[in-house]
Amino acid sequence: MTDPIIKFDKVVKRFGDLTVLDELDFEVKRGEKVSIIGPSGSGKSTVLRILMTLEGIQDGMVTVDGEPLWHQQGTNGLEPASEAHLRKMRGRLGMVFQQFNLFPHMTVLRNITEAPVKVLGMSKKDARVRAEELLERVGLADQASKYPHQLSGGQQQRVGIARALAMRPDILLFDEPTSALDPELVGEVLTVIGQLAEEHDLTMLLVTHEMRFAREVSDRVCFFDQGRIREQGAPEDLFTAPTEERTREFLKAVLN
Amino acid sequence: MTWTDYIPPLLEGAWVTVQLTLYSTVLGAVLAFVFGIGKLSPNWAFKAVSVAYIELFRGTSLLVQLFWLYFALPMAGMAMGIDLRLPPVLAGVLALGLNIGAYGAEVVRGAIAAVHQDQHEAARALNFSPRQTLWTIVIPQAIPEMMPSFGNLAVQNLKDTALVSLISLGDLTFRAEQIRNFTQDSTTIYSMLLVMYFAMALVVTVIMRGLERYASRWRTARS
Amino acid sequence: MLFGFEWDLSSPLAFAISIMPILLTGMLVTIQAAVLGFAVALVLGLVWAVLKSAPIRLIAWPATVITEFIRDTPLLVQLFFLYYVLPEYGIILPAFMTGALALGIQYSAYTAEVYRAGLQAVPADQHEAARALNLSTARTFTHIVVPQAIPRIVPAMGNYLVSIMKDVPVLSVVTVLEMLNVAKIVGDRTFDYLIPLSLVGGLYLIMTLVASAGVRLLDDWLPKQGIPLK
Ligand SMILES: Nc1ncnc2c1ncn2[C@@H]1O[C@H](COP(=O)(O)OP(=O)(O)O)[C@@H](O)[C@H]1O
Ligand SMILES: [Mg+2]
Numbered sequence: 001m002t003d004p005i006i007k008f009d010k011v012v013k014r015f016g017d018l019t020v021l022d023e024l025d026f027e028v029k030r031g032e033k034v035s036i037i038g039p040s041g042s043g044k045s046t047v048l049r050i051l052m053t054l055e056g057i058q059d060g061m062v063t064v065d066g067e068p069l070w071h072q073q074g075t076n077g078l079e080p081a082s083e084a085h086l087r088k089m090r091g092r093l094g095m096v097f098q099q100f101n102l103f104p105h106m107t108v109l110r111n112i113t114e115a116p117v118k119v120l121g122m123s124k125k126d127a128r129v130r131a132e133e134l135l136e137r138v139g140l141a142d143q144a145s146k147y148p149h150q151l152s153g154g155q156q157q158r159v160g161i162a163r164a165l166a167m168r169p170d171i172l173l174f175d176e177p178t179s180a181l182d183p184e185l186v187g188e189v190l191t192v193i194g195q196l197a198e199e200h201d202l203t204m205l206l207v208t209h210e211m212r213f214a215r216e217v218s219d220r221v222c223f224f225d226q227g228r229i230r231e232q233g234a235p236e237d238l239f240t241a242p243t244e245e246r247t248r249e250f251l252k253a254v255l256n
Numbered sequence: 257m258t259w260t261d262y263i264p265p266l267l268e269g270a271w272v273t274v275q276l277t278l279y280s281t282v283l284g285a286v287l288a289f290v291f292g293i294g295k296l297s298p299n300w301a302f303k304a305v306s307v308a309y310i311e312l313f314r315g316t317s318l319l320v321q322l323f324w325l326y327f328a329l330p331m332a333g334m335a336m337g338i339d340l341r342l343p344p345v346l347a348g349v350l351a352l353g354l355n356i357g358a359y360g361a362e363v364v365r366g367a368i369a370a371v372h373q374d375q376h377e378a379a380r381a382l383n384f385s386p387r388q389t390l391w392t393i394v395i396p397q398a399i400p401e402m403m404p405s406f407g408n409l410a411v412q413n414l415k416d417t418a419l420v421s422l423i424s425l426g427d428l429t430f431r432a433e434q435i436r437n438f439t440q441d442s443t444t445i446y447s448m449l450l451v452m453y454f455a456m457a458l459v460v461t462v463i464m465r466g467l468e469r470y471a472s473r474w475r476t477a478r479s
Numbered sequence: 480m481l482f483g484f485e486w487d488l489s490s491p492l493a494f495a496i497s498i499m500p501i502l503l504t505g506m507l508v509t510i511q512a513a514v515l516g517f518a519v520a521l522v523l524g525l526v527w528a529v530l531k532s533a534p535i536r537l538i539a540w541p542a543t544v545i546t547e548f549i550r551d552t553p554l555l556v557q558l559f560f561l562y563y564v565l566p567e568y569g570i571i572l573p574a575f576m577t578g579a580l581a582l583g584i585q586y587s588a589y590t591a592e593v594y595r596a597g598l599q600a601v602p603a604d605q606h607e608a609a610r611a612l613n614l615s616t617a618r619t620f621t622h623i624v625v626p627q628a629i630p631r632i633v634p635a636m637g638n639y640l641v642s643i644m645k646d647v648p649v650l651s652v653v654t655v656l657e658m659l660n661v662a663k664i665v666g667d668r669t670f671d672y673l674i675p676l677s678l679v680g681g682l683y684l685i686m687t688l689v690a691s692a693g694v695r696l697l698d699d700w701l702p703k704q705g706i707p708l709k
Contacts, residue, residue, distance in 0.1 A: 052380075053380070087383060090381070090383045094382075095381040101377065101378035103375065104474065105396045105397050115382035118388050118392065119388070149475070163382070315683065315684040315688060316680045316683040317644075317647075317683055319648040319649060319651075323659065323672075324676045324677070327676060328673040331673040332673050415551070415552065416553070418553035419555060419649070422555075422652060429555060429559075432556075432559075433559075436559075446556065449556050450552045450557070450560065453551065453556060457552070
């Protein structure tokens with residue numbers, strides 16, 4: 001299967017008069033780790049949010065795993081996707097949020113088991129075993145019975161990652177997962193994401209301002225500017241020899 | 257008769273007041289959730305019914321509602337050929353519950369709407385259905401926000417039960433009126449009556465605080 | 480016949496139309512009682528608020544207990560108390576006055592809170608700024624605190640006026656001829672409660688909608704940053 005697992009084809013996204021994505025073309029291969037960098041407001045989050053079906057699109061086509069995301073086959077060709085279709089497609093994706101978005105009224109363990117039990121119909125026991133495995137993996141085995149507010153930001157974000165993984169997504173989306181963290185807590189979260197990047201099945205899309213990290217973990221880096229991909233390529237090329245002036249300016253600004 | 261002789265009949269009435277408060281508060285809470293959720297529903301019919309209910313019962317007076325259910329409804333029933341005569345207890349519980357439910361619905365609506373959009377997005381990303389999102393993610397977080405207002409409404413409801421004495425239901429106020437008619441000892445009786453309502457209100461407040469603490473225990477868990 | 484108006488029982492519609500003047504006469508009494516009760520609540524509530532925030536515990540404490548007591552006991556019982564107990568001490572008021580007084584007392588417990596919340600919501604740095612400008616405590620209060628508190632207080636008070644309006648029917652138990660009582664009397668005499676009571680419900684809806692709209696307009700009109708008193 002060499003088909004891309006994610007494909008944006010001339011995708012247009014507008015908020016009122018503001019065009020955020022302007023005929024965006026964008027592809028990601030299965031198992032590929034792609035970092036998205038770019039100035040604030042350039043549409044990076046919007047790309048992830050469209051994939052997670054948190055935002056609709058106005059024109060063009062998004063395909064996930066060969067199936068249209070925001071459309072479905074109707075009797076007269078493609079129609080806007082129904083909620084049932086979106087639900088089916090959503091199962092393939094998981095998302096890690098900038099503000100963690102944990103459920104504050106549930107323990108760490110329930111944060112992770114709730115969706116597998118309620119949505120996937122997993123037994124409570126299996127979900128628990130799986131959650132404990134995941135907590136082990138993100139280094140929080142001893143925090144299962146705490147509530148989110150009892151954890152540090154870095155710990156909360158690692159729970160956020162475990163929660164997303166519990167749904168066994170093919171594609172994992174990270175929207176600036178370390179931006180809300182105190183500097184000393186960034187490392188522990190990046191370590192966990194770095195370990196995930198070594199799994200070759202998992203496709204990862206990572207919006208980040210951590211340039212060094214992006215360079216280490218990604219197969220490809222895309223520089224977003226004003227709703228388009230201004231430049232993309234292997235990290236060594238893009239970071240050491242950007243061809244576009246805008247990329248150079250941006251990198252100069254963030255690397256200092 | 258001395259004031260101690262008033263106690264047994266007053267306690268009998270107080271028991272009726274307690275029951276009325278309990279039933280109508282439970283009815284009101286159910287209505288509050290149904291129509292508070294309804295007012296936020298994407299289903300326009302459900303939403304319209306909810307808005308109409310809330311406006312109707314908040315926009316008119318409780319005593320008007322009580323009299324309407326007790327005196328006017330049977331006549332509406334007669335016109336339609338149905339027997340809609342309600343026993344005073346039922347009319348009382350219905351009027352109190354419908355009234356407090358309308359105020360409660362606004363509380364429920366407000367608390368649900370105040371749950372942060374982030375929580376809806378996290379739920380959607382985990383593929384919870386809208387219904388699951390509402391009941392497992394949103395409402396448990398909204399309940400602690402509702403509790404202080406619910407506490408006030410429960411006390412309000414306790415006070416409002418006094419009105420059912422006007423459709424000759426033997427509650428605390430009704431019993432006090434009977435004794436006063438008999439003994440003309442207004443000062444003693446009404447002082448006792450006020451103190452008894454105050455004591456019951458304190459109990460209701462304590463119970464509601466306990467429920468509030470229970471519903472928000474996740475907020476106060478310590479590391 | 481009531482208030483000199485005859486009812487016409489020839490058809491439901493004729494009946495409804497014929498009793499409208501009677502109900503409107505009652506409505507006038509309802510509005511009068513509400514406004515008078517509201518005035519009492521505004522004044523008495525301010526007294527409570529001042530006493531409750533007194534620096535002397537011996538004053539603040541009783542005021543707090545009294546307002547709590549007023550707030551936690553039924554209007555109907557307070558009304559009975561005033562109506563039957565005051566005359567025993569030689570204070571004889573007309574029923575309407577007793578009723579308005581009961582409304583005012585009940586709601587003074589609520590308006591006291593509004594005053595307190597409104598005054599406390601003025602940020603502390605405003606007090607500090609006033610001190611830096613060397614304004615006296617009294618001048619700070621009248622020129623800085625009160626003007627900023629007014630826009631917070633007025634809409635909340637407006638909502639209580641609407642609530643008081645809805646509580647006026649309780650006064651019917653002491654023979655005040657407000658709207659519900661009038662409708663009930665019409666019902667007692669014609670054996671038709673449905674039309675008078677439904678009309679009262681409709682008129683109440685109109686009254687509260689109009690009053691609430693008025694409160695909203697007032698709220699929009701009041702400048703949020705405060706009103707200069709001069
Ligand atoms: N819900 C929304 N309503 C209106 N404008 C929005 C909304 N979400 C995002 N935008 C706008 O879209 C643009 C791109 O946003 P975003 O994708 O969040 O940028 P980035 O993540 O690159 O900082 C910004 O100008 C932002 O203000
Ligand atoms: Mg963003």
